[in-house]
Amino acid sequence: MINTKNNNYTPLIPEEAVMALVREWSLRERNGDENARQWAAQELKAFLVETADGTYTLKSQIKDDSSETMHTTHGALREAREKFAEPSQLSGRENIAILDICSGLGVNAAAALENLKDPIQGWKMEHLVLDMVEISWETLAATLIIPSISEYHDIIRKAVENYLVEHGLLSFSWEKKEIPPSVDIQVHCKDARKMVVEIPENRDYDAVFLDPFSPARSPELYTNEFLSKLANLLKNDGVIITYTSAAPVRYALLNTGLEIGEGPALGRSGGTIASPSINRITKPLKAADERMVALSDAGIPYRDPDLNASTEDILNNRHKERMEVRGESKLASTVKTPVYLVNDMGDERQKRRVLNHLKKFNIHSLNDPKVRFLVCPQFPQCICHCHQERPTTSRGRIKEMEKRMEIISNP
Structure with missing residues (x-):
């Protein structure tokens, strides 16, 4: 049997009624049913x-x-294709390694396989290693009973x-599809935070799919320390791909030294792509997003120093930490203050709120010299008389604006 228990940590998983159903099925099957x-x-x-595409998903616990x-x-399948498989751009590589964090129902993994096989010519690579990581064996098992x-x-x-039978959780092998010889799928049922420190040093990945529940509900897999571990597992042109555009996640990714950009949009916002190679970043972050990450307390990352919190x-x-830095070393995120810098505001009430926050830094207008100094790195030409070279990447602009925020905060 698999033991994933951590007395200090309760992961967010599908609703309990589904988990109970899976456990009952497991018991029945092990009893010979x-x-x-x-x-x-x-x-x-x-x-x-x-x-909307006819595929199915499940709800989380409340x-x-x-x-x-x-x-x-x-x-579900459209998201896997457009936000994970296609942006990974793995076609044409001979030996590919993918780390699928929070594999869930196997949709991202399936989309990755689909993206690597030509309907006529067959598999586009010589060998694929696919490491699937999921903390809940019940969630993995649900893969077998949702519609394929x-x-x-x-x-x-x-x-x-194969994994569930091998570990004594199921007794029968009903699945008929064979795994191709060129595809090596390894299933890991454990906390991803433990998994990443156990990966051999000679293993590096072309792509990491980071697909937990949202950062506000599952921050443990979006922390500065965890993302640093993932960054160290990448090939020189590897990518970390996640559906979230959350500011603390983006800050943590660039804080590891990775370049970051915006992933394909599905719904209201795009995800995030990070890589050691700027050549893998096809679309920079929006200017407003760069500002929120660099200048506001929204960019304060999640932290988990020992990877067990x-x-x-x-x-x-x-x-x-956000409350400590808000109004001291970071602008307030509550009214998205950074977004309005050097911009005209028609909403006078909102403008008063923004200016009220800026007063804490002795800034009295949206075009104040200090304001222009803060956001100058985002402009093609200098607007503050600093005459510095223009940063060409989102990471470069964010880091320079963050440095300038420190200067403003400590006159």
Whole structure:
């Protein structure tokens, strides 16, 4: 049996009714019931959430009186293709390694396989290593009873089934799809924070898919320290891809030394792509996002120095740090103050609130010389008489604005 228990940490996983259903199915199958999986698939239908592309997802446990789905309602498979598989740009490489963090129902992994196979010519690579990491064996098992989304998902299902049978959680091998010889799928059922420190030093990845629940609910896999571990696992032109555009995540990624940019948009916002190579960044962050990351307390990262803190401790510590720096060394994020710098504001009420925050730094207008000094790195020509060379990347602009914020804060 698998033991993923950590007394200080309760991960966010699919709703308990689904987890209980999976455990009951596992028990029945281990007791010899050959129809248990079919029964579980039928029972699961009551919990499935259909997304816009016809594929299905599940809801999370309720936390703070609400829950979220494991995938966007715009389409589970569409999200996997457009936000993870396609931006990874792995076609044409001979030997590929992918680390899939929070594999969930195997949708991202399936999309990656699909992206690496030509319908006519076959597999586009010689060898693929796919490390799937999921803390909950029940979530992995649910992969076998949700409707399959493709032939590539069937390959993932076979790998998951092999793992669960090998570890005594299931007894029967019903999945018929064979795993191709050129594809090596390793399933890891453990806290990803433990997994990353156990990966051999000679293993490096072309792509890391980072797909936990949202940072506000699962900050432990978005911390400065965890992302630093992931950055060290990348090849020189590897990428970390995540669906989130959250400021603390973006700050932590660039703080590891990676270049960052905006991923494809699906719904209201794009995700984030990070890489040691600027050549892998095709779209910089929006100017407003760069400012929020660099200048406001929104960019304060999640922290987990020993990679074992609870969700609550990580959230509480970040909140405390934000309150300490707000109005002292960082602009207030509450009214998105950085966004309005050197911009005209028609909303007088909002303008008064912004200026009220700026007074703490002895700034009295949106065009104050200090304001122009802060955001000058974003302009093609100098606007503050510093005459410094223009940063050409989002990381460069953010780091320079952050440095200038420190100068303003400590006159």
